[in-house]
Amino acid sequence: MMATTTALLLTGCFTSHKGTKGDNTVLATEDPFAKTDEVTINFKKYKGKEWHYPLEGAKVISPFGGKRPNHKGTDIKTKAKDKVKAAFEGVVTFSGEMSGYGNVIFVHHPSGLETRYAHNSKNIAKKGEKVKAGDVLALEGKTGNATTEHVHFETRIGGQAFDSELIFDHKKNTLRDVKLTAKKRNGTIEVKAK
Numbered sequence: 583m584m585a586t587t588t589a590l591l592l593t594g595c596f597t598s599h600k601g602t603k604g605d606n607t608v609l610a611t612e613d614p615f616a617k618t619d620e621v622t623i624n625f626k627k628y629k630g631k632e633w634h635y636p637l638e639g640a641k642v643i644s645p646f647g648g649k650r651p652n653h654k655g656t657d658i659k660t661k662a663k664d665k666v667k668a669a670f671e672g673v674v675t676f677s678g679e680m681s682g683y684g685n686v687i688f689v690h691h692p693s694g695l696e697t698r699y700a701h702n703s704k705n706i707a708k709k710g711e712k713v714k715a716g717d718v719l720a721l722e723g724k725t726g727n728a729t730t731e732h733v734h735f736e737t738r739i740g741g742q743a744f745d746s747e748l749i750f751d752h753k754k755n756t757l758r759d760v761k762l763t764a765k766k767r768n769g770t771i772e773v774k775a776k
């Protein structure tokens with residue numbers, strides 16, 4: 583069933599486990615900077631089921647930035663048609679084909695984070711669908727500008743891409759024990775993890 587509104591309310595309690603009702607509840611498609619200049623996401627409090635590595639067993643074949651300054655994601659690879667999984671709970675805001683990306687899925691998370699999964703051979707999750715961490719979104723492929731099967735994995739906040747290594751240890755395929763802080767200043771967003 584398709585959602586009739588883009589403002590799907592997710593009620594996940596990600597940054598606090600003892601918040602009052604409504605605490606830490608963000609419209610999944612809302613700009614996290616709508617009412618503040620600083621957004622923090624405390625990944626230290628995430629329990630096992632609240633995150634999932636997007637491509638189990640993957641190795642990085644091309645980092646964020648690096649030799650390609652316009653490279654806005656981390657390229658991770660296993661083999662063709664492996665399952666690409668949602669990193670966190672959220673709502674699918676785009677599922678389709680896009681120039682460069684090929685078949686791509688966008689997921690907005692209640693924390694304010696957005697993740698993107700590109701070059702899929704097949705998209706499985708549909709726009710408007712609510713997903714949990716670890717749900718299958720797509721199958722690994724090389725659509726768009728990819729020359730080998732892999733997942734171009736992006737992490738964004740307020741629309742701005744940042745290096746997913748800040749929150750994921752891609753060597754260990756694990757979430758890092760960090761608190762992410764994103765500060766908006768003069769139209770740019772500075773992202774740090776500690």
Ligand SMILES: [Zn+2]
Nearest residue numbers: 655656657734
């Ligand atoms: Zn890439």
